[in-house]
Amino acid sequence: MNEHVPANKHVPVTDWFNDFDHTDPQWTENPFPIWDELRSKCPVVHTDRFLGVYLPTTYEAVKQIAYDTESFSSRRVVVRNVRPENPLPTPPITTDPPHHKPAKQLLLPPFTPDAMKKLEPRVRAICNELIDEFIKDGKVDAAASYTKHIPTRAIAHMLGIPEKDGDLFVKWIHEILELGITDNDTLIRAANEMTEYFEGHIEARKAHPTQDLISDLMNAKGPDGQPLSDAHVLGSLRLLLIAGIDTTWSAIGSSLWHLAKTPSDRKRLVAEPEIMPFAIEEFLRAYSPVTMAREVMKEATVSGCPVKPGNMVLLSFPAANRDPAMFPDADKVIIDRKENRHAAFGLGIHRCVGSNLARMEMTVALEEWLKRIPDFSLDPAGIVTWSEGTVRGPRQLPLLLG
């Protein structure tokens, strides 16, 4: 495989059924009508772009693929222009059975709801420190000054690395998840920088052990009873950093964006804070940030459509969550929706390890914001911009406060 394919100039999509592209500006700006159109005609479409990719848009098709780990491997979880022979391992998200379960079980205990309760006061403090900095200005870019920093500082706190290094983490994630789709050199450089960064923290802990997630992983034993390899520890640390930041940044940002442009929902959440848990799940459903990928290993039939090895699958949990066959009024945001089996955190064995962390961060971020800034709206003088590719959320969110 030639790993030095030049970054292709983007050719705008004119035929979404046969030539879709999840990096097209039309998709980035507003993907929902595209998915609705595709879903209404064909549950699984294909593009020759990115060396061949399928896109399921129904809940049923997405669920079947997520559950079928034999036909669909997780060894590549991002659709890109290149498919290097040895994709960067970030266990357990890139691990298939039978190795998946032991790798995942190592990471689960620190992320249970009870563990998150202990972290919650720190997250509340982070939110208020951030609000203090802009509340007097009367306006703010909430994506740059609020939503970005909450998950960044929270995961830094858990890992035991400096919260002030957050800008560096955000840069790496942008390089890996967005630029990396078409620019392999940038991705490899960012991944190497990240590895070196964590190697330094691991070395420091060998001399002076600490109580944090990095030390926990260094002390953890694999299924053979032996300590994890450095490569495994580094891979899981890369995963926690990559997966823990722009995902929740996006989810909090989309929620605030919705409330800024929907005064009735904003006023209702302020007046009836008890519906917050339902509102959080509905924001997760309607604006699911994360699209995963799978690699087709075996010929399979998905919702009547033949799927062939050599292709990737863009596993669109966000599109599944807008399927009217699964969710009545799927295109409407109903902040007290009672029945909501959304798949924002995935389905099956790869359920997001950080889902309880993400929910806690979203809840605390909205609660603290609404307590201090119950009245806000989109700034008509500004422009909302959205991230590209695997994770979708506002990257610029200009708001007027009060």
Add this chain to the structure above:
Amino acid sequence: MPAKIRLRVDPDKCQGHSRCKALAPELFELDEFGNAHEIGDGTVPEALVEKAYLAKSNCPELAIDIIEE
């Protein structure tokens, strides 16, 4: 309304989304990995029947069974 209902979490299906625990903490508990199981023998007191069905209808993995006895 049946006289008695019981619920059961299928441990092979549960993936630890913990939606049930959030919606009906009186009926579910989580293990060290965050996977859910029913408290006791899963008998649902009458006052919690609505919560039991709410939990079932929010499980993304369809892991919760409600048995009407």
